[in-house]
Amino acid sequence: MSPAGPGAAAGRxxxxxxxxVLSVRGLSTQYVTPEGIFRAVRDVSFEVRRLERVGIVGExxxxxSALSLSILxxxxxxxxxxxxxxxxxxxxxxALRERDLQAVRGxxxxxxxxxxxxxxxxxxxxxxxxxxxxxAHQDVSRSRARQLAIGLLRDVEVPAxxxxxxxxxxxxxxxxRQRVMIAIALANQPDVLIADExxxxxxxTTQAQVLDLLERLAAERGTAVILITHNLGIVAEFxxxxxxxxxxxxxERGTARQLFSHSVHPYTEALLKxxxxxxxxxxxxxxxxxxxxxxxxxxAGCSFEPRCPVGHGQQVCVSQPPxxxxxxxxGGEVIAECHFARQRHAAAAGxxxxxx
Numbered sequence: 364m365s366p367a368g369p370g371a372a373a374g375r376x377x378x379x380x381x382x383x384v385l386s387v388r389g390l391s392t393q394y395v396t397p398e399g400i401f402r403a404v405r406d407v408s409f410e411v412r413r414l415e416r417v418g419i420v421g422e423x424x425x426x427x428s429a430l431s432l433s434i435l436x437x438x439x440x441x442x443x444x445x446x447x448x449x450x451x452x453x454x455x456x457x458a459l460r461e462r463d464l465q466a467v468r469g470x471x472x473x474x475x476x477x478x479x480x481x482x483x484x485x486x487x488x489x490x491x492x493x494x495x496x497x498x499a500h501q502d503v504s505r506s507r508a509r510q511l512a513i514g515l516l517r518d519v520e521v522p523a524x525x526x527x528x529x530x531x532x533x534x535x536x537x538x539x540r541q542r543v544m545i546a547i548a549l550a551n552q553p554d555v556l557i558a559d560e561x562x563x564x565x566x567x568t569t570q571a572q573v574l575d576l577l578e579r580l581a582a583e584r585g586t587a588v589i590l591i592t593h594n595l596g597i598v599a600e601f602x603x604x605x606x607x608x609x610x611x612x613x614x615e616r617g618t619a620r621q622l623f624s625h626s627v628h629p630y631t632e633a634l635l636k637x638x639x640x641x642x643x644x645x646x647x648x649x650x651x652x653x654x655x656x657x658x659x660x661x662x663a664g665c666s667f668e669p670r671c672p673v674g675h676g677q678q679v680c681v682s683q684p685p686x687x688x689x690x691x692x693x694g695g696e697v698i699a700e701c702h703f704a705r706q707r708h709a710a711a712a713g714x715x716x717x718x719x
Contacts, residue, residue, distance in 0.1 A: 477560035604617065605618070
């Protein structure tokens, strides 16, 4: 185990599990194009606590990756973060100069991207890429950084780490390349790790191995994880809390247990119905009708209304955006943005189960 291992479980400065490490408030991002202004992230707010595993789910184009890039300050023109705060350990990193923000990225907050072949330099040995990440934030010699890099490769269970540190990315399998990306992301004991579809390109067995590895290493280092994925099975196994995004908004959030047992928003319910189940061979797969709305032409009401079996054609859904409704339940609090959320929650909970 490398020095960046279990001893860091309480986090920097002796911080304890359960404290808020990331607070996002009113975050909005848009892209100005010839076709119009695409509102990719719309007034999103949430908190992440130390050691918490937060899942962000939704269809392609719902704003998941745009949200993560907005948090990291990596939105490129024609995109622009237009509003909001991103407070990391109590400091608004959106207010930092780019030079200062670079000192934060990779140290206090880091990311694992979907495709490790685009995240790794194909003409540099693996060891050089890990030591580069270490020396960017730690005042250590090259030889010491190499020792730490070997330790990190061992931590992510790369066989013969001392020998394979000099191999190139193409000499690693897809699963091993993703392990290297995790090693780089955790090299400086970040408080928050954003994993953006980290297992999409991997087979099912390797997916499970990578997620188990990520869970173990994050727990050892006291790191909170934000997992962005479209795979609800992974979310059910890995995440403590879940945020469901649609058209740039978080339309439902709650504990994984609560959302999977008593989802309130019709979109969340539709996503769960679309998951293939064992024993359903020969049955047609459920599909959500219609298409997601254009982010350049959002209406005045609920964005899901044109596809919604509950609110389609309802005047209130067409003309007014829904306000967040909060509910308590056996699995924890749920917040849903739906005009019929209270009726749906009461129906799912049974007698006496109306929202707060």
